[in-house]
Each structure stands twice: as C-alpha cells, then as structure tokens.
Amino acid sequence: MSFFDDKKIIIIGDRDGIPAPAIEECLKDTSADIVFSSTECFV
C-alpha cells in the first residue's frame, strides 16, 4: 500500500525542476486520483 493510494492528488511541477508529467509518471503504479496536474514557470 503506497502513501498515495486512494488519495486525491494535485501536482504542480516546475519547468526548471521536475515537470508535472514526470511526477504523474511516478504515480502510475499507485491508485492515486490525479485531480489536477500542471507545470508552471516561476520565472
């Protein structure tokens, strides 16, 4: 059982860090429900 299983997840990725699609990829093996996912540019 992962920490993320059955949780609703909001992902905010960073253009110069870890982008949102890469974080989504890491959650694929869990039963987390990704309700929002977006990469942002902070500069």
Add this chain to the structure above:
Amino acid sequence: MFPVIKGAAYILAHTPDMVLHNGTTQTTERTVNPDSDYLKQVPKNLRSLEQFVSYPPNQTYIGNLSPDELAEIEMPWYDKSVEGGAAIGEMGEIFAQDEFIGWIKISDVFDLVLLEKDFTDSIRAKIEGRTGLADNFRTALSEGVSAERIEKEIADKGAEALIHDGQTVGCVKRAHDIDANLNAHVIFENLVSKASAAMALVTLIERWDIDPESIDYVIECSEEACGDMNQRGGGNFAKSIAEMAGLIHATGSDTRSFCAAPTHALINAAALAQSGIHKNVIILAGGSTAKLGMNGKDHLKKGLPILEDAVGGFAALISENDGVHPVLRTDLVGKHMVGTGSSPQAVISSLITAPLDRGDLKITDIDKYSVEMQNPDVTKPAGAGDVPMANYKMIAALGVMRKEMERGDIPGFASKHGMVGWAPTQGHIPSGVPYLGFATKDIMAGKIHRAMIVGKGSLFLGRLTNQFDGVSIVIETNPGEVEADTGVSKEEVRQMVAEAMRSFAASLTE
C-alpha cells in the same frame, strides 16, 4: 563553413512607474483588491536610477562587470553597488524611463502615442542624438500635445496612460473602437516590445560600428503577438524594428517558442548565414512591462526593494565565416523533440549530451554553459530557487552518470563550467543569450575555447500543449582558416579522422 557570431548588445530600460501601472502582478491586485496594502507599498520600495545602474547584476548585463567578477560579490546583491558603475557599458546601455517613453513614441508610426509638450522637449536631445536611428525615426518625436488633450484621451477614449515620476506625461490610444487586439493596452505592450528591441538594435549598430545597409535579415524572438482581430499574431515585429535603424536591405520574420525563442533564432540565423541565403542576420528581442514586479509581493515581504523594475532587450549579429569570430557549430545542435519526454534526465540529454555525442565531446569539454541565466537575487527570495544553479546540477549529475566526472566534482561544476545568473526575469531575455556577448569576447581573447547556449521554453503556458521546448548550440574558437567553397575545413578533417578512428575501434571489438 560554419557561420560566426560577431557581437551582441544588451539594453535595460529602468521603468519604476511602469511597475505599478503595467506589471500584471500589480494590475491584477488593483482589480481584485484595489485598497491593498501591497499597492500602497510598491511606490515606496522602488529603486532610484542611480541604485538601478550600480546594481551589480545590471552592470554585468551591459558588460561592465564579468560574470566571474559578479560571482565574487557576496549575495544578496540588492544592497551592494558597483563603485563607478555607469549607464554606458562595454556591451550595452541602461536607459532612463523618460528616454524609454520617448522611444515608445518614435516606435509608433500610426499617431497612437501622444506625449506632453514640455516632456517631449526634455527628452528630445537624447533621442535625436542616436546616430544608429534612421533619420525619419530620430526626428519623429514631433512637438507634443497639451496635458488636457492627454487627460481627455485617457478619460473618454480608453487610452493607456504613460506615467513618469508619478505624473501623466503621455498616453497610448486604441487603434480600433471594437477590436480587442488593437486596444490601447495591446498597442502599448507591443510598442514597449518594439521600442526596447529597437534600442538594442541601435545600440548594437552604434557599439560595433555596423553598416545598417549590410544587414540582410532580422529575426525577432520576443513573446508578444501583433495583429488585428482577423490575424491575431500576424506578426513581423522584426521588419518594423529593422525599419527604425534604416536596415534598408533587410527583411525579417518573428520566431516564437516562449523563452526558448532566442536560441531558436540563433540557430535559424546560423543556418541562413551558413547556407549563403543571407550573409548578415541580426537576432533581437525587446522586453515586456507585464513581467515588471512579477515577484514583488515576495520581495516586499522579505524587506527587499522591487527588483523587477526594468524592461530588457538584446541584439546579436550572425554572419558568414570571416576566419576570426567564434563559429556557431551548426552540426552540434540539441533539440527537445516531441518524443523526448519530460523527465529531467531526458530533457538534459536531448539538449546537452545529444549534440556533444555528435561531436565526440564530453560534458567537461564545454568550458561554459549558458542556460537560463535568471538573476538569483530576484528568484531566490520569491521561492523560485537559483535557476542557473539548478540547471548546472542536472548537467553535472548527467556527467557523473556518463562517467565523465566523479561525484565529488558536482559541487565545483557550477563555478567551473557555469556562471551565476545576472539577467532580469524578462522571460526570453535571460534564456541562454545573455552570455553571447561575453562568450564572443572570451573566446576571441582565448580565455575559453567552447561554450554552449541553451534555451528552454514553457510551451504549456499557452494552453495548446503540455510539451516543453528547448534547443541548444555550441559556439567555439574560429580555427582561422577560411576555405574556398569547394574546400574542406580543418574542423571537417578533424571530424573525418575522428569518425574513421571510431569505426576502426569498433571493427577491433567486433
């Protein structure tokens, strides 16, 4: 023959009043919370022109202080000043806000900008003294109008005010009664971009003594869109800017890819010059007032002044090989492809190691990487971290994975192969290109041999794709021999020998 980079120029327009009146952080605040304490605090926390000029990163941007010298100054920098820092730099210039407003006026050829008469007279000598401007633009300030006329345009016709020292000194009128793409705000933002790009172009021409008639093509690479309701991004800022400097033999076009656009423009310019289609190509971009004070709330919270108080611009000249200036290695170009994916490892591989592999180079064979050169003095207090440092750490980590470096070399990689950031957070302006001027100078002086320019763009901000973008290109010492078209350059011979040795080695292991 590889094309060369001949020089670059950089400009900053100090725009304190525009922070409050045109920066989207502040204009949004005015809409949602008009009585906010933040809006009251902004005018009290703006820097004077003197403070702005002597600010160490700004002195680096215009070439008076090298990136190495900037790195020696202990951070934070906002409370430091460069002794004797001047507005005129080795590679650029800092413009005061009143003069910038004058450039906005002369950038307008549709009589949309009105300036007050006395204000016009106060800036006339500065504008008319620019030898790099075409005569018809240099003398385009006109007589000016009355303050009453300006107030009437703002109150009755939705004109956007031009404010200097807290006083309305002019306005930008709408260009159409209904068309949202030609309203006063859009026209203002497009004229800001055009004017600041023209300032960079004129500075380039004056600083490097370029014959305007020798320029064949201009690529503009900002993040603005010009057009009307039937062709919203119709474009060609490039030609409108070329006209201002009298580049009578040039045409041009615009390239867009958010912050990655300047490096795309550099590669496109290199291709045009190498193919012989155009001998001399200028890439350029102006800046944006929307981004002014973008992180202002965080800066004030931490007791800093508003540090995003300038519009930036740059211009660079790419030409056919002259046997002297640094070459743009068009065979060593990196690109983030649609199929690359978004993991940091995939991104860095596509931009950094893919081109290096093509040239049989190691990560450590690049003397300096110019990545997103955002000034950390601005980004760190706002929680966005040190952007160049984050990029250097990823490049170094990839170097370790490829066994080209030891893990223990990672901390020193940033200072040896990277630089501290010095560019204003003006989107495309800090992206790769701030180092073009220093790279040209340092390679010519033999201080470094090879640099890589890397541009990254946040395409997802346009809400058309989740794709990210990025391109890169290597610049290096010119081998100094200009061969005839049918000949083979020293560099090509070196590559052929390397390829032959690689296939020989491969045959031994089979």
